[in-house]
Amino acid sequence: MGGAMLAGWLAGGLAPSGFTVVDPVLTEAPAGVTLLRELPQGAAFDAVLLGIKPQMLGELAPSIAPFARGDTTVLSILAGVELATLAARFPDAGALVRMMPNLAAAIGKSPIALAGEGLDDAGRTEVTALLAPLGTPEWLASESLFDVVTALAGSGPGFVYRFIDALAASASALGLDPAQAQRLALATVEGASLLAAASPHSPAQLADRVASPGGTTRAGLDVLDADKALAQLIEATLRAAADRGAEMARAARG
Incomplete structure (x- = not known):
């Protein structure tokens, strides 16, 4: 670092x-x-x-x-x-x-x-x-x-890399060449991140703005949003990282 x-x-x-x-x-x-x-x-x-x-x-x-x-x-x-x-x-x-x-x-x-x-x-x-x-x-x-911030901003890149890898692996499982899937996944995340950083809209709003009713994006978002599965998974991920940070702080005090 x-x-x-x-x-x-x-x-x-x-x-x-x-x-x-x-x-x-x-x-x-x-x-x-x-x-x-x-x-x-x-x-x-x-x-x-x-x-x-x-x-x-x-x-x-x-x-x-x-x-x-x-x-x-x-x-x-x-x-x-x-x-x-x-x-x-x-x-x-x-x-x-x-x-x-x-x-x-x-x-x-x-x-x-x-x-x-x-x-x-x-x-x-x-x-x-x-x-x-x-x-x-x-x-x-x-x-x-x-x-909490350490879990989000310090450990967060590792979680984002896992998501990129999952995007590429999933596209490959559906028939895309693995190397091509990885290039497209990286480009997708890079473009979406840059656009979100420059947009006056929140990421949640941007997701809805690109999701036409009955369209392909909405079909995928319905899976991610079902029972708040993605939100709960990410909260559990950040909580585990934050809890580990608290454990390290207690060890450092001693």
């Missing part, structure tokens, strides 16, 4: 010289980006992005904490790690921001959920501007919503 964010920032025009990546195993970084195997002693940074595995936070936080002092903002993409946990690990940080992007950050199309502490209005504006090249930053009304 950190690599996708870096790619998005560079594609958005930010200078490579403004980034330092610390990774003991990464073979190379984009041109102009500093790559280090260990944390640099005595260095100072405006912001530190935590891109480690959540379960490694307890082990690595003591070595990272010296870089989270004064005016430094700690940005965390660690699933399930709450602001209170970050505050305990980095008590001298100037500000803390918990966020949940997804891999579409690499192309500037990621939703980015945000919650923070220690930021005034100007600080929030700066963080929003920093993340804008990656997609659509959204500050949440409450951190308690993070598990």
